[in-house]
Amino acid sequence: MQIVTSPVELQKICLKWRCEGIKVGIVPTMGYFHEGHKNLMRIAREKADKLIVSLFVNPTQFGENEDLDAYPSNHEGDAADAKALGADILFIPEPGSMYADDHATWVEVPQLAQGLCSATRPTHFRGVSTVVTKLLILTLPEYAVFGEKDWQQLAIIRRLTRDLNLPTTIINGPLIREKDGLAMSSRNAYLTQEEREQASHINAGIRAGAEAFEAGERNVEKLKDVIRAHWKQHLPLGKEDYLEFIDPDSIEPVSTITDKARCAVAVYVGKARLLDNWPFYL
Numbered sequence: 378m379q380i381v382t383s384p385v386e387l388q389k390i391c392l393k394w395r396c397e398g399i400k401v402g403i404v405p406t407m408g409y410f411h412e413g414h415k416n417l418m419r420i421a422r423e424k425a426d427k428l429i430v431s432l433f434v435n436p437t438q439f440g441e442n443e444d445l446d447a448y449p450s451n452h453e454g455d456a457a458d459a460k461a462l463g464a465d466i467l468f469i470p471e472p473g474s475m476y477a478d479d480h481a482t483w484v485e486v487p488q489l490a491q492g493l494c495s496a497t498r499p500t501h502f503r504g505v506s507t508v509v510t511k512l513l514i515l516t517l518p519e520y521a522v523f524g525e526k527d528w529q530q531l532a533i534i535r536r537l538t539r540d541l542n543l544p545t546t547i548i549n550g551p552l553i554r555e556k557d558g559l560a561m562s563s564r565n566a567y568l569t570q571e572e573r574e575q576a577s578h579i580n581a582g583i584r585a586g587a588e589a590f591e592a593g594e595r596n597v598e599k600l601k602d603v604i605r606a607h608w609k610q611h612l613p614l615g616k617e618d619y620l621e622f623i624d625p626d627s628i629e630p631v632s633t634i635t636d637k638a639r640c641a642v643a644v645y646v647g648k649a650r651l652l653d654n655w656p657f658y659l
């Protein structure tokens with residue numbers, strides 16, 4: 378596995394591969410790998426001739442008072458994991474090589490970057506869309522794999538890839554959970570033991586809502602009541618950022634489930650802001 382730090386160098390390698398008909402798969406990440414990341418790499422490895430894993434804590438997707446400086450990192454462990462999973466290139470650029478001092482070009486998908494995570498992180502998706510576009514242009518991959526934990530992010534990336542005619546198929550990687558249901562996230566590392574125990578109830582609350590749905594409840598406000606009641610009892614350290622039922626493709630909120638909806642949540646637990654989502658499909 379080659380470690381590449383220069384975007385120019387990465388682009389040179391990938392252009393050559395593209396000309397030779399070699400199919401590239403990329404897994405963009407911010408590092409501190411867990412089983413969710415590793416699963417994305419397995420998916421890409423299986424489909425593509427060459428696997429590129431990028432590890433870049435993208436500064437433009439963090440707001441001013443967010444955890445950019447505290448974001449957990451383990452470059453040595455990540456490199457060992459990427460190598461063991463068959464990566465051909467681990468791309469670890471410096472922020473200065475990805476963004477010139479006078480960087481001024483942004484990719485935005487305003488239709489989908491509203492509500493949910495955008496409500497508390499208004500510039501987040503502009504940063505994500507821009508860095509993902511840059512990574513896709515640098516590597517021109519046949520496949521790019523993103524996790525379903527960030528459902529809104531995935532919808533935005535699909536849309537920008539289509540709208541900008543990028544020659545890449547976006548593949549969903551399933552959300553991977555801890556045994557007790559907590560969605561795997563690098564930010565779980567911020568949790569104290571007590572917070573970690575309670576954090577499993579983010580998903581347990583959603584599943585309580587899913588049980589009510591299975592029993593016939595279709596009214597979203599009533600389903601939210603069930604979930605919030607569970608959280609109130611079992612997750613007193615949690616603070617809801619959002620709890621929404623959305624159309625899985627348009628990300629628009631729904632008030633009654635007539636076909637399929639996705640329950641999407643963000644909850645602050647201690648220093649961590651944790652995401653989860655769950656299908657409510659008829």
Ligand code: PAF
Pocket residue numbers: 405406407433435438505508509527530
């Ligand atoms: O999901 C992430 O880890 C990041 O948002 C991504 C897609 C790597 C862009 O920085």
